[in-house]
Amino acid sequence: MNIHIRGGRLVDPFNGVDAHQDLFLQAGRVVAIGDHPAGFEVEEVVEAEGCVVAPGFIDLQAHLREPGLTQKGTIETETAAAAASGVTTLCCPPLTQPVIDTPAVVQLILDRAAEAGYCRVLPLGAFTRGLEGEQLSNMVALKEAGCVAFTNARRPLPSNRTLMRCLEYAATHDLLVMVQAQDPGLGAGGCAHDGATADRLGLAGIPETAETVDVARHLLLAEQTGARLHFGQLSSRASLRMIEEARARGLRVSCDLAVHQLIFSDADLSGFDSRFHLLPPLRSQADRDGLRQGLASGSVDAVCSDHQPHEAAAKAAPFAATEPGMSSLETLLPLALALVEQGVLTLDQLVARLTVGPARVLGLAHEGLKEGALADICVFDPVREWSLTAESSRSRGLNSPLLGQPLKGQVRTTLLEGRVVFRQP
Amino acid sequence: MNQPCDLAKLQLNRRGQLRHFLTTEGLSRELLTEILDTADSFVDMSDQAVKKVPLLRGSTVVNLFFENSTRTRSTFELAAKRLSADVLNLDISTSATSKGETLMDTLRNLQAMHSDMFVVRHPDSGAAHFIAQHVTPRVAVINAGDGRHAHPTQAMLDMQTIRRHKGDFGALKVAIVGDILHSRVARSQIHALNTLGAGEVRVIGPKTLLPKHIEELGARVYYDLGQGLRDVDVVIMLRLQTERMASAFLPSQSEFYKLYGLTRERLAQAKPDAIVMHPGPINRGVEIESEVADGSQSLILKQVGYGVATRMAVMSMAVSGQTTEHLNE
Structure with missing residues (x-):
């Protein structure tokens, strides 16, 4: 299919481009930028007037819930949601049933994703067998099957000795280790940031140190073992500072933030609204502002959705008894654009955190939108107002506080390898 | 982005009268004073030979206790009976309802009994608010203690x-x-x-x-x-x-x-x-x-005595607030 993307503003942080340019695609690749190449017969036009044309977004953390938790979402429904969000590549964590600790589960996920055809799915393998924190998983076999990194998700390893060996093994094979920092003791039983709101509502608190203590032990062991670390979905400015310092010492460390941590704060919990029950918890407005500073200063490599769809029953209970997580793929772009509107980042910087930033974290060979590159493209209207409804949601998870709320900035068209996988109806 | 929902408002009907009693936070001084004044009138009544008033005659109060408390439950029961209500005590072990679905199911079952008031004690903070948000509009909810949040x-x-x-x-x-x-x-x-x-x-x-x-x-x-x-x-x-x-x-x-x-x-x-x-x-x-x-x-023993009067005050005010709301519909 020969496609002409017409009239848009091309923002490509891979190649440092921000200019009004048309794109011409053929056989899944970009064949020309700017002028219509001679002999190119346009079969389809994608109108991009007033829109930004960017490389497809790369989401470092989106739960697809399959296999095993299909009451919350399936690979088909959640990758459809990804396509509707401009995401063309995503990492799915191993918190499935069974967990992603065998090549067979990896293959199952890749097959289902290919069948659905909406989005490139990169599974994250279990760091330890069964995520139980005791034995190494078959990391090399999992890598060969398609895992791009390894994580124990939010199941902190109880023994530092085991953690050290896991990191040594990962370092031997230069495997990326993703860490969701959470001290097993300090946050135990907690469900909200240990701040004024939790004190007022009588909710058991999770202190900032539940994250920073775990970041610290990982950094110390990474320094000792030479392992490559990525910290996912951080909630505290102090964590970012430790990572900045580690980088200054020469450690290979990266990190990302979930977009909702940059928008909401623990004040949003004041109605016991379980849709704001997240892990790590939403922290104070001062913490949120600290994360925004870290993002603006360049110490954060990527912004992700941390998409966690749930069935209604998982959220229909008193706050502490509900499952943490927010369905957040389809609101990724409007929330991220709010950061541009509020002056935290420029549009180019934001697009970089959604594309080239995460690509470098994963070591992907993506080249952006230059001639000959794979045509993974997101066309979005940065000012269009809309709202996500239960009917329009592609994700099975309706656990978003933004459902029915006015949103600004909408994905118009998403292309995966030159194929339109989403078009705004 | 979102305005936090005002928990205090959930407790009031459109005229600003009490229709649930979930927390003391956010209620006006006038309303708290009205509770105290009403309770005072019931304290005086408990010294009389006939201790009952017909304010809740024909109403059914369900004591819904997900956490054991003989003392609190007894004072609520006595308060309801002095207001001439029918009382149903339900002790529900938490182990059977540790997940939300079951709490929702429990609520749906109880609503089928057409009760007028739930007195709720639950180990989770916010449980009384959750129940107040999910009961049918005419049922008053009185918080008898939710987690660490409110009593x-x-x-x-x-x-x-x-x-x-x-x-x-x-x-x-x-x-x-x-x-x-x-x-x-x-x-x-x-x-x-x-x-x-x-x-x-x-x-x-x-x-x-x-x-x-x-x-x-x-x-x-x-x-x-x-x-x-x-x-x-x-x-x-x-x-x-x-x-x-x-x-x-x-x-x-x-x-x-x-x-x-x-x-x-x-x-x-x-x-x-x-x-x-x-x-x-x-x-x-x-x-x-x-x-x-x-x-x-x-004054420790005096407090126990006042407990019945205060609960009578809150129960009668909440039922009245629900009735007013209903008449306005």
Whole structure:
């Protein structure tokens, strides 16, 4: 299919481009930028007037819930949601049933994703067998099957000795280790940031140190073992500072933030609204502002959705008894654009955190939108107002506080390898 | 981005009258005073030979207890019966309802019984709000204690005790002593005292048992009992749960008593006419010396008596608030 993307503003942080340019695609690749190449017969036009044309977004953390938790979402429904969000590549964590600790589960996920055809799915393998924190998983076999990194998700390893060996093994094979920092003791039983709101509502608190203590032990062991670390979905400015310092010492460390941590704060919990029950918890407005500073200063490599769809029953209970997580793929772009509107980042910087930033974290060979590159493209209207409804949601998870709320900035068209996988109806 | 939902509003009908009683936080001084005035009228009634009034005749009150409490449940039961309501007591073990679906299912089943009021005790903070948000509109919900969050009827009976024995709140210094962190009673008391204009609210305990941001609720923090009690008019002791030792909040009961137990000696720091209160049941020799618990300054047994009147007041007001709301529809 020969496609002409017409009239848009091309923002490509891979190649440092921000200019009004048309794109011409053929056989899944970009064949020309700017002028219509001679002999190119346009079969389809994608109108991009007033829109930004960017490389497809790369989401470092989106739960697809399959296999095993299909009451919350399936690979088909959640990758459809990804396509509707401009995401063309995503990492799915191993918190499935069974967990992603065998090549067979990896293959199952890749097959289902290919069948659905909406989005490139990169599974994250279990760091330890069964995520139980005791034995190494078959990391090399999992890598060969398609895992791009390894994580124990939010199941902190109880023994530092085991953690050290896991990191040594990962370092031997230069495997990326993703860490969701959470001290097993300090946050135990907690469900909200240990701040004024939790004190007022009588909710058991999770202190900032539940994250920073775990970041610290990982950094110390990474320094000792030479392992490559990525910290996912951080909630505290102090964590970012430790990572900045580690980088200054020469450690290979990266990190990302979930977009909702940059928008909401623990004040949003004041109605016991379980849709704001997240892990790590939403922290104070001062913490949120600290994360925004870290993002603006360049110490954060990527912004992700941390998409966690749930069935209604998982959220229909008193706050502490509900499952943490927010369905957040389809609101990724409007929330991220709010950061541009509020002056935290420029549009180019934001697009970089959604594309080239995460690509470098994963070591992907993506080249952006230059001639000959794979045509993974997101066309979005940065000012269009809309709202996500239960009917329009592609994700099975309706656990978003933004459902029915006015949103600004909408994905118009998403292309995966030159194929339109989403078009705004 | 989102405006936080106003929890206090959920408790009021369109005319601003009480239709649920979930927390003392955010309610007006006028409304709290109305609860106290109504409760006072019921206190006087309980001295009469005929103790019943027909305010809730034909209504069904369900005591829905997901956590055991014979004392609180009994006073609610007695209050409902004195208002001529039919009472159904349901003790639901938490193990069977640890997940939300079951709580929702429990609610749906109970609604089929067409009751008019749920009195709810639950181990999770926010449970009473959750139930109030999900019951059919005509059912009033009274919070009889949710997690660490609120126990508003206990706080109001304490306010009634203070007002009857001390008068104007504005002149009073009040100290709350002990395990503030886990106490729904303390949180409800702090809100009520501040709304009613108490001169000063203090909390006294070790850092392990004090919420870090308690000052933002309007309470001054003291770690030393002697200093904290100086010149106070009201001393409220909280019950210490013995499981706090196992989870490293405290070394031992004896060390806690040594530092925070209310003895005659310590009480002498307070004003000579200070009153001593405790939500009960008391641990003698853990938070309070027997001589103080049984002494002339102690109002602990009076509090129990006022408990029935306060609960009658809140129940009758909530049913009336629901009826008014319904008539307006």
